[in-house]
Amino acid sequence: MSFDIAALNPSLEQMFYSYVNQDIPHYFFFILDWKMNRDDTEILLALKENRIHGMMLIYKRHIVQLRGTKPAAQELFSRIDLKKIELNTETEHRDIVREKHSVVREGELLLMTLRRGEERLAPTDDVIELKPERAGEIAALMRSANPEYWVISVLRESQHR
Numbered sequence: 001m002s003f004d005i006a007a008l009n010p011s012l013e014q015m016f017y018s019y020v021n022q023d024i025p026h027y028f029f030f031i032l033d034w035k036m037n038r039d040d041t042e043i044l045l046a047l048k049e050n051r052i053h054g055m056m057l058i059y060k061r062h063i064v065q066l067r068g069t070k071p072a073a074q075e076l077f078s079r080i081d082l083k084k085i086e087l088n089t090e091t092e093h094r095d096i097v098r099e100k101h102s103v104v105r106e107g108e109l110l111l112m113t114l115r116r117g118e119e120r121l122a123p124t125d126d127v128i129e130l131k132p133e134r135a136g137e138i139a140a141l142m143r144s145a146n147p148e149y150w151v152i153s154v155l156r157e158s159q160h161r
Contacts, residue, residue: 003047003071003072007043008044012045015050016043016045019055025111029088030057040059042058043056053071054066055076062084062085063085064087066087066088067090070093073090074093077096080100
């Protein structure tokens, strides 16, 4: 199946927004980056018969989000020519990525949504207000949950000071 691959531009925005607004959590970064960081954002659309079948977001030339049908995702991903990328895609597209890039680290993100009216809050633990004097305890908990991320976050924060 062959697709027309088009860069998102003002003439395609109405089609783009109609498509992504059907599932905002799934396309959150496409919407956010296009609205707020357009100079750093490129979005490619896989079109067939005037319909979107997939799309790829490239943010700051290295952060990539890939969505859509497998054939559309494959055609979109074949267009990318970046040496090093950080990629977020659907599980069904793993083989497309592995064919082109050696994967250094792989993880799974779970998209959780809560729609108004569906809330069924039933906390099983006591709610504790976080205060500055508990910062050490909070940092230890974060470090134990994800030590690699914590170190990177601390390094980035200290570099900005």
